[in-house]
Amino acid sequence: MRKLLFTGSLIAAAIVSQASFTAFAAPADDKLVIDEELEMITRAKSVEGHPLPEVISGWHFRTPETRAIESDSFQNPGMLGVEQGEEIWNTVEGTEGKSCASCHDDASVSMKGVGAAYPKWDADSGKPINIELRINKCRVENMGAEAYKFDKGGQKPLTAFIKHQSLGMPVALDLAAGDMQKWWEQGKETYYRRTGQLNLSCASCHEKNQGKYIRADHLSQGNVNGFPTYRLKQNKLISLHNRFRGCIRDTRAEFPAAFSDTLMGLEVYTTWRGTGLSVETPGVRQ
Ligand code: HEC
Numbered sequence: 143m144r145k146l147l148f149t150g151s152l153i154a155a156a157i158v159s160q161a162s163f164t165a166f167a168a169p170a171d172d173k174l175v176i177d178e179e180l181e182m183i184t185r186a187k188s189v190e191g192h193p194l195p196e197v198i199s200g201w202h203f204r205t206p207e208t209r210a211i212e213s214d215s216f217q218n219p220g221m222l223g224v225e226q227g228e229e230i231w232n233t234v235e236g237t238e239g240k241s242c243a244s245c246h247d248d249a250s251v252s253m254k255g256v257g258a259a260y261p262k263w264d265a266d267s268g269k270p271i272n273i274e275l276r277i278n279k280c281r282v283e284n285m286g287a288e289a290y291k292f293d294k295g296g297q298k299p300l301t302a303f304i305k306h307q308s309l310g311m312p313v314a315l316d317l318a319a320g321d322m323q324k325w326w327e328q329g330k331e332t333y334y335r336r337t338g339q340l341n342l343s344c345a346s347c348h349e350k351n352q353g354k355y356i357r358a359d360h361l362s363q364g365n366v367n368g369f370p371t372y373r374l375k376q377n378k379l380i381s382l383h384n385r386f387r388g389c390i391r392d393t394r395a396e397f398p399a400a401f402s403d404t405l406m407g408l409e410v411y412t413t414w415r416g417t418g419l420s421v422e423t424p425g426v427r428q
């Protein structure tokens with residue numbers, strides 16, 4: 143038994159060295175100012191209990207070209223998703239004959255700051271709720287419309303539109319509400335749990351090896367303040383739970399369902415890690 147385990151970990155070690163982390167490169171020393179007007183907080187002193195001294199936006203780890211695209215809202219292709227979200231906001235749907243705007247009016251007023259404070263405690267379900275699930279709740283309970291399935295229908299554009307109303311505002315969660323602390327702890331456990339054939343945790347890449355290269359990718363701290371983000375490689379907006387699932391899949395582990403308790407805990411915990419960073423939605427990544 144002992145011998146078997148030993149062999150197993152040797153194999154894992156061999157695979158990890160294939161995935162090999164190479165030379166460290168400092169995050170770019172640069173400032174993110176959107177449209178030469180709105181300066182983003184892309185570096186912040188970490189909150190108490192954070193393992194790193196400073197939190198740094200993933201933007202600093204991208205190439206100069208990618209960084210430039212995010213700084214110009216006309217060039218940022220994610221803004222098309224935001225515009226699409228605005229159209230959906232104003233569209234009547236469901237048996238109640240209402241649009242989001244019927245109740246919430248001008249999103250630049252009613253939704254300002256909302257995206258910076260999610261996930262929030264939801265007393266009705268006794269769980270944390272993110273923007274995607276909050277949209278579904280309003281569709282079902284207030285509009286007589288169907289819930290969007292994961293990544294389908296208006297879910298990504300509407301989420302991007304709502305988060306964009308908090309552009310530049312620092313991320314801050316209320317962990318004192320309900321059982322948020324419990325979900326934070328569960329998310330932390332997931333973050334440090336090694337899984338998959340490669341036996342890696344989120345922390346293996348985004349904490350221990352941040353700043354190093356893994357293949358062609360400059361590893362960031364894996365902060366979530368830009369989501370949904372526009373990925374140039376995939377030519378579309380990518381939701382946070384899709385990104386989580388992609389990262390877990392890369393360790394060759396089974397990946398949990400979107401909005402499962404495991405990924406909701408992870409969203410609470412990773413959002414907390416980025417406390418103080420500006421909401422960048424829609425961020426641009428490669
Ligand atoms: C019939 C009225 C109604 C409609 C239509 C409606 N909502 Fe809501 N919405 C509410 C109410 C009531 C709340 C709860 C307010 C609170 O808890 O402070 C809410 C809360 C929210 C919140 C959370 C705000 C916060 O401060 O945490 C979001 C986000 C939201 N709605 C988005 C939407 C979207 C997107 C749509 C359209 C798909 C929509 N709503 C349609 C009534 C509505």
Ligand code: HEC
Pocket residue numbers: 199200201203332333342343344345346347348356359360361362363364365366368371385386389390392393408412425427
């Ligand atoms: C094998 C290494 C590896 C592991 C393990 C890993 N990731 Fe990633 N992750 C990456 C790479 C590579 C990228 C793209 C470059 C970057 O931003 O670091 C990325 C990007 C991200 C991003 C997007 C960051 C941004 O600025 O847009 C998030 C969020 C993220 N990871 C979260 C996680 C979480 C949560 C886990 C654990 C469930 C995890 N990752 C595990 C390699 C990994």
